[in-house]
Amino acid sequence: xxxxxxxxxxxxxxxxxxxxxxxxxxxxxxxxxxxxxxxxxxxxxxxxxxxxxxxxxxxxxxxxxxxxxxxxxxxxxxxxxxxxxxxxxxxxxxxxxxxxxxxxxxxxxxxxxxxxxxxxxxxxxxxxxxxxxxxxxxxxxxxxxxxxxxxxxxxxxxxxxxxxxxxxxxxxxxxxxxxxxxxxxxxxxxxxxxxxxxxxxxxxxxxxxxxxxxxxxxxxxxxxxxxxxxxxxxxxxxxxxxxxxxxxxxxxxxxxxxxxxxxxxxxxxxxxxxxxxxxxxxxxxxxxxxxxxxxxxxxxxxxxxxxxxxxxxxxxxxxxxxxxxxxxxxxxxxxxxxxxx
Amino acid sequence: xxxxxxxxxxxxxxxxxxxxxxxxxxxxxxxxxxxxxxxxxxxxxxxxxxxxxxxxxxxxxxxxxxxxxxxxxxxxxxxxxxxxxxxxxxxxxxxxxxxxxxxxxxxxxxxxxxxxxxxxxxxxxxxxxxxxxxxxxxxxxxxxxxxxxxxxxxxxxxxxxxxxxxxxxxxxxxxxxxxxxxxxxxxxxxxxxxxxxxxxxxxxxxxxxxxxxxxxxxxxxxxxxxxxxxxxxxxxxxxxxxxxxxxxxxxxxxxxxxxxxxxxxxxxxxxxxxxxxxxxxxxxxxxxxxxxxxxxxxxxxxxxxxxxxxxxxxxxxxxxxxxxxxxxxxxxxxxxxxxxx
Numbered sequence: 299x300x301x302x303x304x305x306x307x308x309x310x311x312x313x314x315x316x317x318x319x320x321x322x323x324x325x326x327x328x329x330x331x332x333x334x335x336x337x338x339x340x341x342x343x344x345x346x347x348x349x350x351x352x353x354x355x356x357x358x359x360x361x362x363x364x365x366x367x368x369x370x371x372x373x374x375x376x377x378x379x380x381x382x383x384x385x386x387x388x389x390x391x392x393x394x395x396x397x398x399x400x401x402x403x404x405x406x407x408x409x410x411x412x413x414x415x416x417x418x419x420x421x422x423x424x425x426x427x428x429x430x431x432x433x434x435x436x437x438x439x440x441x442x443x444x445x446x447x448x449x450x451x452x453x454x455x456x457x458x459x460x461x462x463x464x465x466x467x468x469x470x471x472x473x474x475x476x477x478x479x480x481x482x483x484x485x486x487x488x489x490x491x492x493x494x495x496x497x498x499x500x501x502x503x504x505x506x507x508x509x510x511x512x513x514x515x516x517x518x519x520x521x522x523x524x525x526x527x528x529x530x531x532x533x534x535x536x537x538x539x540x541x542x543x544x545x546x547x548x549x550x551x552x553x554x555x556x557x558x559x560x561x562x563x564x565x566x567x568x569x570x571x572x573x574x575x576x577x578x579x580x581x582x583x584x585x586x587x588x589x590x591x592x593x594x595x596x597x598x599x600x601x602x603x604x605x606x607x608x609x610x611x612x613x614x615x616x617x618x619x620x621x622x623x624x625x626x627x628x629x630x631x632x633x634x635x636x637x638x639x
Numbered sequence: 640x641x642x643x644x645x646x647x648x649x650x651x652x653x654x655x656x657x658x659x660x661x662x663x664x665x666x667x668x669x670x671x672x673x674x675x676x677x678x679x680x681x682x683x684x685x686x687x688x689x690x691x692x693x694x695x696x697x698x699x700x701x702x703x704x705x706x707x708x709x710x711x712x713x714x715x716x717x718x719x720x721x722x723x724x725x726x727x728x729x730x731x732x733x734x735x736x737x738x739x740x741x742x743x744x745x746x747x748x749x750x751x752x753x754x755x756x757x758x759x760x761x762x763x764x765x766x767x768x769x770x771x772x773x774x775x776x777x778x779x780x781x782x783x784x785x786x787x788x789x790x791x792x793x794x795x796x797x798x799x800x801x802x803x804x805x806x807x808x809x810x811x812x813x814x815x816x817x818x819x820x821x822x823x824x825x826x827x828x829x830x831x832x833x834x835x836x837x838x839x840x841x842x843x844x845x846x847x848x849x850x851x852x853x854x855x856x857x858x859x860x861x862x863x864x865x866x867x868x869x870x871x872x873x874x875x876x877x878x879x880x881x882x883x884x885x886x887x888x889x890x891x892x893x894x895x896x897x898x899x900x901x902x903x904x905x906x907x908x909x910x911x912x913x914x915x916x917x918x919x920x921x922x923x924x925x926x927x928x929x930x931x932x933x934x935x936x937x938x939x940x941x942x943x944x945x946x947x948x949x950x951x952x953x954x955x956x957x958x959x960x961x962x963x964x965x966x967x968x969x970x971x972x973x974x975x976x977x978x979x980x
Binding site for chain 2: 544
């Protein structure tokens with residue numbers, strides 16, 4: 299089923315609004331899932347909307363939560379999501395974080411009591427579009443075995459990074475600490491296909507290529523103990539540091555409806571102009587372009603975000619393709635108004 | 640050859656002083672290499688001293704450099720290493736960085752024009768011992784192929800992270816963006832042993848288990864494209880952001896004496912007390928201990944720094960062991976005064 303980006307956004311928005319999600323929350327979520335579709339990442343696109351909506355219908359997530367922004371320190375801002383979804387909380391903290399980074403040189407935003415179910419690259423890309431270097435870290439429900447173990451403890455715990463570029467979209471990566479994102483496993487399960495060796499173990503700890511067995515077992519960290527260290531770091535930053543739950547705690551508290559779990563996100567933004575003797579970042583950004591050119595000169599190498607930006611160019615013209623069943627499900631939600639009253 | 644830690648430190652210090660390194664630079668380096676030996680990491684221990692000393696003898700590194708500390712922004716401090724070694728520059732910026740993190744909640748230190756040849760965990764562990772969460776990033780000479788390519792471009796680009804613990808040494812990891820640290824390849828070469836598959840390719844781009852062929856070829860990033868993204872991030876943070884050279888530029892400018900190359904380091908420190916409603920970090924640190932306990936409950940898992948701390952306890956009692964040839968070489972340097980005049 300082919301849809302224009304505008305149509306995909308409208309479908310997402312209508313499905314959310316009809317389910318009782320507030321206009322502000324719905325607009326922010328629709329933007330996030332449409333961005334995922336636009337950039338060729340269907341595992342975090344419209345596919346996630348039924349999960350978002352179930353979480354509202356069963357009252358796990360507050361449908362009309364209004365996030366609250368609080369200054370914690372000269373270079374720290376907190377956004378309490380008030381039990382709502384992440385995208386609106388991130389939007390509401392954005393300008394305060396940017397202002398602090400521009401003033402102090404580096405700043406952090408602690409986003410708490412949110413349900414994060416989308417891609418991370420959206421938030422760091424927005425910061426880089428304003429000339430800042432940005433990191434984002436968020437934990438997710440327990441799914442990944444620490445290196446050496448075979449039982450899930452860490453979330454898939456993505457970390458994203460963005461570097462601003464002049465006259466081009468930023469360089470961005472957004473990667474799970476597991477070999478693969480959990481959404482990829484869910485897509486494989488939906489499509490009835492097997493998964494590659496090395497992604498996961500089953501509940502007995504044995505290697506598996508079966509998506510259902512993997513989901514019931516444990517995903518593996520990327521790169522062995524080094525990826526496991528990254529997963530641990532993300533758990534500490536988005537959990538203990540900002541006063542939020544760890545993945546295993548969020549999993550225990552969750553209703554297992556397949557939607558997101560309560561958690562937090564840490565964002566760090568750096569203003570490169572404060573690291574330059576010139577008071578602006580021109581020379582630093584120009585210097586980075588030399589590195590990018592050297593990477594692209596190497597046969598076989600690419601820049602982390604190039605595939606996404608290529609997909610973005612294609613989808614602007616051709617729109618996106620979603621399974622007919624998903625389109626039908628969302629259309630039914632959008633028109634029925636499946637509100638939880 | 641068995642040495643007490645004090646004897647190892649004295650040997651390092653004497654070899655450096657006799658080579659004309661200033662007392663302040665020598666003391667800081669001796670501390671770093673002794674810490675590496677103490678913690679069971681000989682690849683970054685006394686083994687590195689001949690490289691440090693060659694770099695002074697051939698005038699690549701300024702033997703008596705005095706680092707200069709400059710405030711760049713409310714939350715940013717710069718330390719210009721003035722062409723000296725990293726350890727003294729790091730020491731001199733430490734208290735300013737701590738003060739800024741305590742005031743602003745998060746702060747960064749840009750260390751420029753340094754020769755970094757040691758372990759990173761020392762600097763983040765020190766920050767965590769003062770109750771701060773800390774990251775360190777440094778680039779090194781071009782050695783690692785970006786994912787998909789077979790020619791070296793990135794340095795091995797380590798990233799370190801530390802989390803404070805109450806009544807125990809901090810949780811710390813310090814890991815190269817390559818499958819293995821370059822020092823491990825150098826040790827394998829010295830010992831005439833082969834390297835595991837997957838560490839490196841030779842200069843033709845073919846997989847190799849020969850240490851010499853690997854050193855002449857390219858090391859591989861850990862975890863494929865995800866480790867490659869981390870290597871790229873480190874290159875940008877310790878290079879372009881702070882006005883320093885990339886690994887490939889440092890390699891081109893270097894005299895290839897086997898010593899360190901000129902570069903930079905970025906350190907980020909976070910005060911968890913500023914993220915807490917209580918104004919102190921007690922609850923956050925106690926919460927983290929729950930996660931650590933859960934990890935240790937899993938069969939096969941361990942905490943990243945546990946092996947190092949176990950080695951630290953052993954070496955405090957038993958001292959360390961270094962090859963007789965290395966001990967003889969350093970003793971000769973210490974007594975001969977192989978100064979470059």
